[in-house]
Amino acid sequence: MLLENRVAIITGAARGIGAATAERMAREGAKVAVVDIDRDEAQSVVDAVRSQGGDARVFECDVAQPTSIDSLVADVISHFGTLDILVNNAGICPRISIDDMTESMFDTIININLKSVFFLSRAAGNAMKTHGGRIINLSSTGGRIGGVFNATVYGATKAGILAMTKSFARHYAPYKILVNAVAPGAVETRMMTGMPDDTLRSVIEAAPLKRLAEAAEIANAIVFLSSAEASWITGATLDVNGGTLML
Numbered sequence: 001m002l003l004e005n006r007v008a009i010i011t012g013a014a015r016g017i018g019a020a021t022a023e024r025m026a027r028e029g030a031k032v033a034v035v036d037i038d039r040d041e042a043q044s045v046v047d048a049v050r051s052q053g054g055d056a057r058v059f060e061c062d063v064a065q066p067t068s069i070d071s072l073v074a075d076v077i078s079h080f081g082t083l084d085i086l087v088n089n090a091g092i093c094p095r096i097s098i099d100d101m102t103e104s105m106f107d108t109i110i111n112i113n114l115k116s117v118f119f120l121s122r123a124a125g126n127a128m129k130t131h132g133g134r135i136i137n138l139s140s141t142g143g144r145i146g147g148v149f150n151a152t153v154y155g156a157t158k159a160g161i162l163a164m165t166k167s168f169a170r171h172y173a174p175y176k177i178l179v180n181a182v183a184p185g186a187v188e189t190r191m192m193t194g195m196p197d198d199t200l201r202s203v204i205e206a207a208p209l210k211r212l213a214e215a216a217e218i219a220n221a222i223v224f225l226s227s228a229e230a231s232w233i234t235g236a237t238l239d240v241n242g243g244t245l246m247l
Helices: 016-027 039-051 066-080 103-128 141-145 152-175 197-206 215-226
Strands: 007-011 031-036 055-060 085-088 133-138 177-184 237-240
Touching: 007 016, 007 066, 007 103, 016 031, 016 039, 016 055, 016 085, 016 215, 031 039, 031 066, 039 055, 055 066, 066 103, 085 103, 085 215, 103 133, 103 152, 103 177, 133 152, 133 215, 141 152, 141 177, 152 177, 177 215, 215 237
Parallel strands: 007 031, 007 085, 031 055, 085 133, 133 177, 177 237
Antiparallel strands: none
């Protein structure tokens, strides 16, 4: 029970890494705010958590809207009584070439993937000042090496998250709030499996372990950074990529 009686917000928690993290955190004793714009799928995650004896609730929120973020944090604290962990997982990765990228889509990717991390981290961090906490941001191997497979703007947002993680880690360290990032490689989620078969095979071949990660394997890393076992880690990025990128 690594997270017993902790309260966690997980964005983009209706599926994929977010859903796996919600279920794992609940098994470790956390009370989980399952945050997503898709209420029905988020409710399915909550139902799965509750069927295993965990405590979770759906909080519908468009994290691209800063005005919604302050309300989200306030609502979670009102329901659960406190806030201890924030997992900034929400993100999109439309496969659009440099030549075909529009200003509207550029702004949408920035707002969901990067702007939300800033405003949610600030709102949650300020709420945790009195008792400490954890903020874990989901970056990507794409943020380390640049956007690939028509994901230039996505890669830029994930690189921005790496820099922002360090800034927030310094800012909140005096309050015992630890801020870290996880940079997954290729994970078996809709974001990856929607690729053309040839492209997907090349991604798998590039990893020494020769497979996609399961979402639960990324959740394991997130839970570790959320726990007391990571008490001397802040401003760091944990690369979980099957050896695709070795720094």
